[in-house]
Amino acid sequence: MPRSETSLFPPFGVTVDLVVLTVREHALSALTIRRGEPPFQGAWALPGGFVREGEGLEAAAARELAEETGLDRLPVHLEQLATFGDPGRDPRMRVVSVAYLVLAPDLPAPRPGGDAAGARWSSVGELLGDGGRLAFDHARILEDGVERARSKIEYSSLAAAFCPEEFTVGELRRVYESVWGVALDPRNFHRKVTGTPDFLVPTGGTTTRQGGRPAQLFRRGSAEKLNPPMLRPEA
Amino acid sequence: MPRSETSLFPPFGVTVDLVVLTVREHALSALTIRRGEPPFQGAWALPGGFVREGEGLEAAAARELAEETGLDRLPVHLEQLATFGDPGRDPRMRVVSVAYLVLAPDLPAPRPGGDAAGARWSSVGELLGDGGRLAFDHARILEDGVERARSKIEYSSLAAAFCPEEFTVGELRRVYESVWGVALDPRNFHRKVTGTPDFLVPTGGTTTRQGGRPAQLFRRGSAEKLNPPMLRPEA
DNA sequence: CCAAAAGTGTTCAATGTACACCCATGA
DNA sequence: TCATGGGTGTACATTGAACACTTTTGG
Numbered sequence: 001m002p003r004s005e006t007s008l009f010p011p012f013g014v015t016v017d018l019v020v021l022t023v024r025e026h027a028l029s030a031l032t033i034r035r036g037e038p039p040f041q042g043a044w045a046l047p048g049g050f051v052r053e054g055e056g057l058e059a060a061a062a063r064e065l066a067e068e069t070g071l072d073r074l075p076v077h078l079e080q081l082a083t084f085g086d087p088g089r090d091p092r093m094r095v096v097s098v099a100y101l102v103l104a105p106d107l108p109a110p111r112p113g114g115d116a117a118g119a120r121w122s123s124v125g126e127l128l129g130d131g132g133r134l135a136f137d138h139a140r141i142l143e144d145g146v147e148r149a150r151s152k153i154e155y156s157s158l159a160a161a162f163c164p165e166e167f168t169v170g171e172l173r174r175v176y177e178s179v180w181g182v183a184l185d186p187r188n189f190h191r192k193v194t195g196t197p198d199f200l201v202p203t204g205g206t207t208t209r210q211g212g213r214p215a216q217l218f219r220r221g222s223a224e225k226l227n228p229p230m231l232r233p234e235a
Numbered sequence: 236m237p238r239s240e241t242s243l244f245p246p247f248g249v250t251v252d253l254v255v256l257t258v259r260e261h262a263l264s265a266l267t268i269r270r271g272e273p274p275f276q277g278a279w280a281l282p283g284g285f286v287r288e289g290e291g292l293e294a295a296a297a298r299e300l301a302e303e304t305g306l307d308r309l310p311v312h313l314e315q316l317a318t319f320g321d322p323g324r325d326p327r328m329r330v331v332s333v334a335y336l337v338l339a340p341d342l343p344a345p346r347p348g349g350d351a352a353g354a355r356w357s358s359v360g361e362l363l364g365d366g367g368r369l370a371f372d373h374a375r376i377l378e379d380g381v382e383r384a385r386s387k388i389e390y391s392s393l394a395a396a397f398c399p400e401e402f403t404v405g406e407l408r409r410v411y412e413s414v415w416g417v418a419l420d421p422r423n424f425h426r427k428v429t430g431t432p433d434f435l436v437p438t439g440g441t442t443t444r445q446g447g448r449p450a451q452l453f454r455r456g457s458a459e460k461l462n463p464p465m466l467r468p469e470a
Numbered sequence: 471c472c473a474a475a476a477g478t479g480t481t482c483a484a485t486g487t488a489c490a491c492c493c494a495t496g497a
Numbered sequence: 498t499c500a501t502g503g504g505t506g507t508a509c510a511t512t513g514a515a516c517a518c519t520t521t522t523g524g
Contacts, residue, residue, distance in 0.1 A: 051245075215504090
């Protein structure tokens, strides 16, 4: 809430950074781009960019997402994550970055857009492990995004955002197992999700794409909260 | 994550706004200040102000809090809430505001500091009801802060941040009842909080300040998460 | 004595957990 | 036929909900 002060307000650059998560090959993965320019030239970073004049924060995040993935109407979840503004987090100038969290189904290979020299999915384990060297404070931002996703699928129906439009109970369970890194009992999981009203809507179809007995296909239901929550084993 | 672009980045003002909550007279209340200058001169608003050059966001929030309350070392909880940056949210210029949530015990009467013309506590019911007319988009920010507080005391030990250093189980229960606006069973509540390991640490003392049989005094324990969570009646 | 708040015990229902078991497909 | 994943039934332990009851103060 600004109030006029004797000195002029200091000007800041404002950017949005995106933590775009998906589940690929049984691993929680994040979208990264290779920086084409200094600082951190050649390093991997989260996608993002400056907020434009007259542009809202969420609109800026959606625009950057479309630019980086090359897709326009994505079936994704987008929410604000947190804001990072330590002095010195960008060596060039004072920049405040509003981070957004995006949960997406396994997407086609990313098409680098804008001024990025490359784009790829990497498992968050690699990105945050010893080998990972993300530019700026992006490791910290990614950590926060992963933690948010891990805790939020406990008590919301958000895990379905990682699944394609139609999915099976087993596929949804593998999302939980990948994000949490644990094994869940398939039978109790099935009862839990099918027993929660308005969580899953059967489409009538079935599939055998996972092998074994044909599984029913579902769409996301209208329920947004999962009550009682899915319990995460201690791991 | 900034990248150089052909056009210069647009400069933004960056502020912090504070949602300072406490429980007074059985009502969840927020700290507001009366604006001494336009725009919204004379209107009530959340405390806040510009982030200074070279100052971190959380540091700016802590500074503003100290300035507005006149107290320095407060036994409070402070966490980032969300960031609001719609174009036009401030009529003078483009401003992005990082909101912080503060939970405090019932404090001495606020001392207006800085350029505020007054400061007071008001129940959030009044502030957000028909009569409430907060400046800027502060009603929206306050709503988000209240919702965060309401949901967070479910699964964390944060409710104790509303209590003085030493408190009774009954006082803690009244915090939950005030924040949620429901009645809880005193007996089951007692069992729940005293049965959660490291949530409450008995100090050995007792008090009769609430009348009736003397109650044990406790301090906050080291546990930060409440598992299983406190269940909020549907209300 | 009575009112008020603290604290304990007990019972019942709901829910999670573990696991035996059957089903329907592809190879 | 067998392996694989889908799906149901059931017994047991844990937890929350409701509430009767005792304890210890102040007025």
